[in-house]
Amino acid sequence: MMVGSGERRMLSETVATSERHSITVDELWSDLKLGLMQIYSREPMSCRRYMSIYTNVYTYCTTQYTPSQMTPIRSRRQSKAVVDKDKENSTLSSQFVGFELYYRMQRSNSVAFYSIPVFQFAHDMLDEDLVHFFTVEWTKYRFSSKIIDGLCSYLNRHWIRRIMDEGNDTILEVYHLALHTWETKFLKVIHHQITRAVLKLISSDRRGEAVNTRLISDVISCYIELSGISAGPGLCYDPKEEGMRLYIENFENAFLAETEAFYTYEAEEVLRNNPVTEYLKRVELRLNEEQRRCSMYLCSSTLVKLDQVLVDIFIGRRMDMLKSEFQSLLSSDRCSDLKRMYELCSMVEKGLCDLKDCLEEHVLAQGLAAIEKAGDAVSTDPKLYVTTLLNVYNKRSIVVKGHSFVLNVASFSACSKFMNCNKATQGFKSNSRSPELLARYCDLLMRKSTKSPEEADIEAMLSDVMIIFKYMEDKDVFETFYNKLLAKRLVGQLSASEDAESAMISKLKQTCGFDYTIKLQRMFNDVRVSKSLCEEYKQVMDKSVCKNAAFHFFLFKKFKFSNGHFAAIDFSVLVLSSGAWPLSATATVNLQSQIAKSMQAFSDYYVNRHNGRKISWLHNYSKVEVLAHCFDRKYCLVMTLFQASILQQFNHADSYTVEQLQRITLLPIEILQQVLWQLIKFKIVDAVKTDGDGQTSFRECGDSNETTLTSSVSIHLCPFRSKKLKLDFSKIPLKTESQRDQETAEKNLTEDRRILVQACVVRIMKMRKRLTHPQLLSEVIAQLSSLFHPHVSIIKVCAIEIFFEKELQKRLLFYMGIDFFVALHLFEIFGLTAVAALGTSWKWKAHAGHQPPTVLLCLLVRNKAHVLPYFFGYLEELDYPKDRIAIFVRIDRSVDESLELVTAWSKAVDGLYHSIELSQSDVAAGNFYAGERGPFDCTEERYHQLSEWKQYALTKARRMWADFIFYLDCDVLLFNQKTLQQLMAEGVIVVAPMLVSLSAYSNFWAAIDENGFYQHSDDYDAIYGREKVGCFPVPMVHSAVLIDLRMAKSLRITFANGAQQRHRDELHALADSVKSAHLPMYVSNRYKFGAILIPPKPSAQLEEGFENLRDLIVEALHSGPPGLLSSPFLPVAKRFPKDRLGFDRLFLINLERRADRKARMEACFDALDLEVDHVKAVDGASLTDDQLRSLGVQQISEYRDPYHKRPMTTGEVGCFLSHYGIWKRVVDEQLQRVIVFEDDLRFRSHFRQWVLALAEELTNYVPDWDLVYLGRKQLNKDEQESLVDNCTMVGRVGYSYWTLAYMLTLRGAEKLLAAEPLGRLVPVDEFLPIMFDQHPVDAWKNHFVKRDLNAYTSVPLLVYPVLQLICPNPNSGYGAISLIRWQETATIFGKERPPKPQKDATNSDNSTDEHERSSGRLYALKRVVCHSKADEALVQNEIHVHEMGAGNVNLLPCEGYSVRPVTDYEQLVSYNNEPGGYTVPMESTTLTEYNILLPYYKRGTIQEELRWRLSSGDFINEKRVCKLFRDICHGLSGLHNLQPEPFVHGDLKTGNVLLSDEDDRAVLMDFGSSRPARIEIASEHQAHNLQDLAAERCTMYYRAPELFAPQVGDKLDERTDIWSLGCLLYALCFWVSPFEQAVLRGDSLPLMHLSLKQVIPIHSPYSKEMHDLIMCMLQPDRQSRPFLPSVLEKLDKMEKSAAN
Known part of the structure; x- marks a missing residue:
């Protein structure tokens, strides 16, 4: 039907002017019926006629009528009583009117009138004609039905819609009623013919015939639309839905059956006439065609079923044939065909598993054959060997590159086998030969020679070396030989490229870790230090040469050799650390006096410079350049020191016997003989033997046996001649030296392995307490397999040595706290019974009633009032029975309130400890000792007093039979609650816990000088930095010292010497006493014990002591409040009045929902006594496009993030607007100087003093400054940034990132605002460098014409970014958590009790009784203030997840919630009302408060337990780890199985796992980040939003890799939680996430994920099962991760295996 265009303008006028008049249903229907017939017969209809019918329908439906006798259709949800009531109500008569009209349309013959002739035409058609006719008629009918639907639109919108909303699904809209009629009257009769015709067209299309695919698509669209689902483009249809029934039954089932028949026949035909490779190509082609065909004209839901059918036909039924063909393809290296087979077989479940074994056998055979083909030379030629291995690897990698993990595992296994055990390793220790040859190949690459590769090629060769290296089983063998060969290159100055050497070390470090390469790095460092040392020495003395012995020196000399004349000319020395270099002295030679004097001169110089070091020389590695004038011409001979020492003797005589030379040089005879033979072969000397036959020349007779050089053989010079004037005779090694090096390397390797195995056994037994022999073996092998594969016999022998040869039985019992019989079982696993020799003296450990040892705690207090509340706070927290501790306090002369605080504390804790005794110095003597410069100074008189008091305390402890005495200064804060137990477990007499500070200061010395005073050493750095972990002997400990008084040797310890010798302090008195008793003092860094305050200067006042404490308080707050723990019995130190450091304002920018950051920064500013103004940050995530347009925000078109190549994120926009608001406020309020802080920073020590000094320099020397960075990241590291003239703290600034904190002047703010940045927006990090014209991108700078900001930087930086160990979920952060009792909920919820959404209303009385009975229980009340509808949606989502998860004991339930408007709105938005305050338009001015009532668990989260375990090094046993992990999985399963759609938690971490108080049950909490699990990213905008959301809500080092950079087309599911679950399980085992340290170092997490290794x-x-479980979840590829049921299945198997 066509409506005339000329009549369209009359439409509105007609409706508006037509008069409403009454019309009966019969009148209406007669008119409407004619219209329906006219439309379906496609006769023309004018607009007036159309509007007439429409108006009649409208008038009839809106006019009240007396109800007819027909029964209206009602909702199924209404009862008969309701219907009767409706009949009585005249206002509802429109229901009857609508029904009568609908009923007549439903029974109309108009559709039948149309369908009868159509059916008659269709019945006589076939194939394509039928399909064409069907689609044409369907299109016409569908169009006509839409016209009719428009006529009855009022009936649709009102009566039909209301009936449908009431739940009646038998009523359809007019359009769907027409479609239903088409289905029942026409399609139902003819669908078989239609489907057959369509299938014929598809078959023709498959055979390559020309087909009109539009016809097929139209028919399928008809089926889909009639199924009740829109056929819009891009939508996926779920065949499981009932709405697709018609499509599936009428077409899809027949289509799949036809497809199976078609391709089954074709597959057999192709295989019958073609080889398998052609068959694979045909299959690949057909699969692609069917995918294209499905996307073109079929429903997308059919594709999954179609793929299953095709894969089964083409591949699944023919796997045996493909497997047999696979072997021939491998043999012929047909890579393209192999790749095609991999891809096709991977479509079948476990299809690649059948190919894995074939591939592994092929690669292994190929590798062994290649080694065999290379011949016998391969076992001695490193280059040939490595090249052969690489050739095999490269061929293999081409075959499997980029394919399934299964195939790569098979290939890796095969390569590992043939690379470690092959023909070249036969006759050697099989697993040691390959690493040795690889190390020697590296030596060939790195060594100077004419055949050395170009430097540009070395990098690629080293990468090839690392490929082979990763397959080496014994990597420690490679380390041994590489170290030795590197040492020779460095000593001989034979390295071809220092850059290449460094690159190789970096590659080894990346593969094996820092410990693997520490010796190599120290070698390079020694070489660099030696160069500078030689230069300095040469400036002091011109003719001195020498060398060292706890350090090894290599001597290079040049001297003249002519007629007895010797003159030193030049020298160089290498000073090498003995612990790092694998070199040793084989022999020493007696040097002539001038060389010896030079050596002694250098030795004296070096010892004076480095006091305490010992000198040793390695003559066998020293070289000499000899200028020889005794031959036919002048020669320069490069010789070893042994050779030159022998040759030098001929300055004094013409000949010597071997015996004389040995007596002169003092060389061992076997070495002397070899050196002489070298000189004979070089034709420099000759040997003459005199016997009965006369004299015989060794050179002429050609005797090559050096043992024939007996003591009577005569040696004399030969007439040496050579064409060269300079010759090198030093490169030929001595036979004994080469043999000795080999033996030493093997011996050291064996010893190192033995030590590693011993340490591993001890570590395992400490953790596991009891385990069987096989379990111990498997644990040791698993832990050491990354370095080497230990043999079972080695493990047994090492374990026996630990327990018996090292006499560690008692110490083992002491460590583990186990009884004698458990220890007996421990030793029985080795079949030993000698443990009974332990005797009965240690059986007291088994008594259940045994008390821990008693301790006398001796505290020294002087001027410590500021630190005492914290000191006693941690003392009270020590996890040691207080009744076993007696406290003896010495209060020395103090000018502060130390005495009052100690007295108050002792009274408060009276009765908790065994006893507390206070000792006070003589009050009459005053508060200072004579000669003291301040309250922290120490004079000889005070040292004498301290020695006397400590001796008195020691005597007191012995008299009271204390087991231990613990001297403790009040500067020490013991964070570790297990300090006493862990120090006692060290099993030594004198031990101190290693304490850390804000600098490198600690409570031990690692070295002392000859006067007994402190001397820095490398050992101090290694112990303090925990590069070495354990218990180490040191010459001095102080401040916290534990002495075991149970040992008889401890009776020799005394402080009396210090009391008698007034020039010595009490520290030296203790050290001298321990040394005289032949006892070592130890410091333990095995655990993290605590901190020590940096001592103030002797002349300092009390304020400096408080400043040192303040720095520690602020440092402790960087992980969040409460920071340092203080005693509840003492007030904390008084604070100074707050100020602004001389600035007009200090601003703190904080995002309102990050309340955790705000709390941390407020605590830090309180500690720093700073007054700050809080500025609410602009939340970029909540900004809408309208808000941004209203602000005039427009990003510059050229901007792309330099790293991620993306536009600005909403977070960056919000950050800029936050800073912009402050700049505007500075200008509006005319503030002269301000400091702006962000809320993610940490402060430098003495921050206040630094800022004051910096401000003073700026005022004096840089008055024109506009902006000064206090914290930044310098991006151009190559650019030198110098200090400003006359300044020590103000530096010039280059291109920088970060706006952590900066000073700003009014002039600077005006310049920033004048640039009008909102209209050309870039991130604030980029904008500031642009404004001071230091930005590298000119295209961005060109948008800002005036770039004259005077910017500088603080030197050093005063703030740094803080990466919190705990990242609270922001959705928890925007609310406040408080504790509340049930009775108090009425004040919050406004009723007797809160609603309980998870309880049924009919059971409210029971739930009331239950809560009344538990009315004394504490609850957690979470208060959330919502500023927008978006905030409310987040909270409602959280509550919704609580409700859906109700009943799961491992999900935190919601006890109830309430919603109410906020009444103190003015206070919440007070900043916005301030003058100049920057505001962002809000959606509404009403704030809403949600109060959520949650259960309270006193034990808190598992993270709190892991914190103290991290500090003490205490692992959770595996059984409990499995139990907790199962609880977490059960809770997570409740989210993943939610209906109607699964949810993910979104922020799984240890901080979101609570521990129940009753049964140690793990409970998941914090569902603020939960969201639907299955998301398909359809646009860049959605990807960016998801990335921002993940960055805001998911803790970084628990976040799945796919959330760092989501891509369009990604389909996320529940497995994003599985990655976090793997990190969480890792943290349960090892205390922290595997990526936490990487975040703290500032490494890139996405890069770490992509290169994830062990x-x-x-x-x-x-x-090992636990390790495998962790690693299976930590798969960067989401598709490789298991779903939660698979994880639980692996957990079940692991627990079952452990139980067996």
């Missing part, structure tokens, strides 16, 4: 610690106490 993250399990080498010394893990857990089983």
Whole structure:
């Protein structure tokens, strides 16, 4: 039907002017029926006629009528009583009117009138004609039905819609009623013919015939639309839905059956006439065609079923044939065909598993054959060997590159086998030969020679070396030989490229870790230090040469050799650390006096410069350049020191016997003989033997046996001649030296392995307490396999040595706290019974009633009032029975309130400890000792007093039979609650816990000078930095010292010497006493014990002591409040009045929902006594496009993030607007100087003093400054940034990132605003460098013409970014958590009790009784203030997840919630009302408060337990780890199985796992980040939003890789939680996430994820199954991760295996 265009303008006028008049249903229907017939017969209809019918329908439906006798259709949800009531109500008569009209349309013959002739035409058609006719008629009918639907639109919108909303699904809209009629009257009769015709067209299309695919598409669209689902483009249809029934039954089932028949026949035909490779190509082609065909004209839901059918036909039924063909393809290296087979077989479940074994056998055979083909030379030629391995690897990698993990595992296994055990390794220790040859190949690459590769090629060759290296089983063998060969290159100055050497070390470090390469790095460092040392020495003395012995020196000399004349000319020395270099002295030679004097001169110089070091010389590695004038011409001979020492003797005589030379040089005879033979072969000397036959020349007779050089053989010079004037005779090694090096390397390797195995056994037994022999073996092998594969016999022998040869039985019992019989079982696993020799003296450990040892705690207090509340706070927290501790306090002369605080504390804790005794110095003597410069100074008199008091305390402890005495200064804060137990477990007499500070200061010395005073050493750095972990002997400890008084040797310890010798302090008195008793003092860094305050200067006042404490308080707050723990019995130190450091304002920018950051920064500013103004940050995530347009925000078109190549994120926009608001406020309020802080920073020590000094320099020397960075990241590292003239703290600034904190002047703010940045927006990090014209991108700078900001930087930086160990979920952060009792809920919820959404209303009385009975229980009340509808949606989502998860004991339930408007709105938005305050338009001015009532668990989260375990090094046993992990999985399963759609938690981490108080049950909490699990990213905008959301809500080092950079087309599912679950399980085992340290170092997490390797610690106490479970979840590829049921299945198998 066509409506005339000329009549369209009359439409509105007609409706508006037509008069409403009454019309009966019969009148209406007669007119409407004619219109229906006219439309379906496609006769022309004018607009007036159309509007007439429409108006009649409208008038009839809106006019009240007396109800007819017909029964209206009602909702199924209404009862008969309701219907009767409706009949009585005249206002509802429109229901009857609508029904009568609908009923007549439903029974109309108009559709039948149309369908009868159509059916008659269709019945006589076939194939394509039928399909064409059907689609044409369907299109016409569908169009006509839409016209009729428009006529009855009022009936649709009102009566039909109301009936449908009431739940009646038998009523259809007019259009759907027409479609239903088409289906029942026409399609139902003819669908078989239609489907057959369509299938014939598809078959023709498959055979390559020309087909009109539009016809097929139209028919399918008809089926889909009639199924009740829109056929819009891009939508996926779920065949499981009932709405697709018609499509599936009428077409899809027949289509799949036809497809199976078609391709089954074709597959057999192709295989019958073609080889398998052609068959594979045909299959690949057909699969692509069917995918294209499905996307073109079929429903997308059919594709999954179609793929299953095709894969089964083409591949699944022919796997045996493909497997047999696979072997021939491998043999012929047909890579393209192999790739095609991999891809096709991977479509079948476990299809690649059948190919894996064939591939592994092929690669292994190929590798062994290649080695065999290379011949016998391959076992001695490193280059040939490595090249052969690489050729095999490269061929293999081409075959499997980029394919399934299964195939790569098979290939890796095969390569590992043939690379470690092959023909070249036969006759050697099989697993040691390959690493040795690889190390020697590296030596060939790195060594100077004419055949050395170009430097540009070395990098690629080293990468090839690392490929082979990763397959080496014994990597420690490679380390041994590489170290030795590198040492020779460095000593001989034979390295071809220092850059290449460094690159190789970096590659080894990346593969094996820092410990693997520490010796190599120290070698390079020694070489660099030696160069500068030689230069300095040469400036002091011109003719001195020498060398060192706890350090090795290599001597290079040049001297003249002519007629007895010798003159030193030049020298160089290498000073090498003995612990790093694998070199040793084989022999020493007696040097002539001038060389010896030079050596002694250098030795004296070096010892004076480095006091305490010992000198040793390695003559066998020294070289000499000899200028020889005794031959036919002048020669320069490069010789070893042994050779030159022998040759030098001929300055004094013409000949010597061998015996004389040995007596002169003092060389061992076997070495002397070899050196002489070298000189004979070089024709420099000759040997003459005199016997009965006369004299015989060794050179002429050609005797090559050096043992024939007996003591009577005579040696004399030869007439040496050579064409060259300079010759090198030093490169030929001595036979004994080469043999000795080989033996030493093997011996050291064996010893190192033995030590590693011993340490591993001890570590495992400490953790596991009891385990069987096979379990111990498997644990040791698993932990050491990354370095080497230990043999079972080695493990047994090492374990026996630990327990018996090292006499560690008692110490083992002491460590583990186990009884004698458990220890007996421990030793029985080795079949030993000698443990009974332990005797009965240690059986007291088994008594259940045994008390811990008693301790006398001696505290020294002087002027410590500021630190005492914290000191006693941690003292009270020590996890040691207080009744076993007696406290003896010495209060020395103090000018502060130390005495009052100690007295108050002792009274408050009276009765908790065994006893508390206070000792006070003589009050009459005053508060200072004579000669003291301040309250922290120490004079000889005070040292004498301290020695006397400590001796008195020691005597007191012995008299009271204390087991231990613990001297403790009040500067020490013991964070570790297990300090006493862990120090006692060290089993030594004198031990101190290593304490850390804000600098490198600690409570031990690692070295002392000859006067007994402190001397810095490398050992101090290694112990303090925990590069070495354990218990180490040191010459001095102080401040916290534990002495074991149970040992008889401890009776020799005394402080009396210090009391008698007034020039010595009490520290030296203790050290001298311990040394005279032949006892070592130890410091333990095995655990993290605590901190020590940096001592103030002797002349300092009390304020400096408080400043040092303040720095520690602020540092402790960087992980969040409460920071340092203080005693509840003492007030904290008084604070100074707050100020602004001389600035007009200090601003703190904080995002309102990050309340955790705000709390941390407020605590830091309180500690710093700073007054700050809080500025609410603009939340970029909540900004709408309208808001941005209203602000005039427009990003510059050229901007793309330099790293991620993306536009600005909403977070960056919000950050800029936050800073912009402050700049505007500075200008509006005319503030002269301000400091702007962000809320993610940490402060430098003495921050206040630094800022004051910086401000003073700026005022004096840089008055024109506009902006000064206090914290930044310098991006151009190559650019030198110098200090401003006359300044020590103000530096010039280059291109920088970060706006952590900066000073700003009014002039600077005006310049920033004048640039009008909102209209050309870039991130604030980029904008500031643009404004001071230091930005590298000119295209961005060109948008800002005036770039004259005077910017500088603080030197050093005063703030740094803080990466919190705990990242609270922001959705928890925007609310406040408080504790509340049930009775108090009425004040919050406004009723007797809160609603409980998870309880049924009919059971309210029971729930009331239950809560009344538990009315004394504490609850957690979460208060959330919502500023927008978006905020409310987040909270409602959280509550919704609580409700859906109700009943799961591992999900935190919601006890109830309430919603109410906020009444103190003015206070919440007070900043916006301030003058100049920057505001963002809000959606509404009404704030809403949600109060959510949650259960309260006193134990808190598992993270709190992991914190103290991290500090003490205490692992959770594996059984409990499995139990907690199962609880977490059960809770997570409740989210993943939610209906109607699964949810993900979104922020799984240890901080979101609570521990129940009753049964140690893990409970998941914090559902603020939960969201639907299955998301398909359809646009860049959606990807950016998801990335911002993940960055805001998901903790970084628990976040799945796909959330760092989501891509369009990604389909996320529940497996994003599985990655976080793997990190969480890792944290349960090893205390922190595997990526936490990477975040703290500032590494890139996405890069770490992509290059993820073994993250399990080498010394893990857990089983291999636990490691495998962790690693299976930490798969960067989401598709490779298991779903939660598979994880639980692996957990079940692991627990079952452990139980068996």
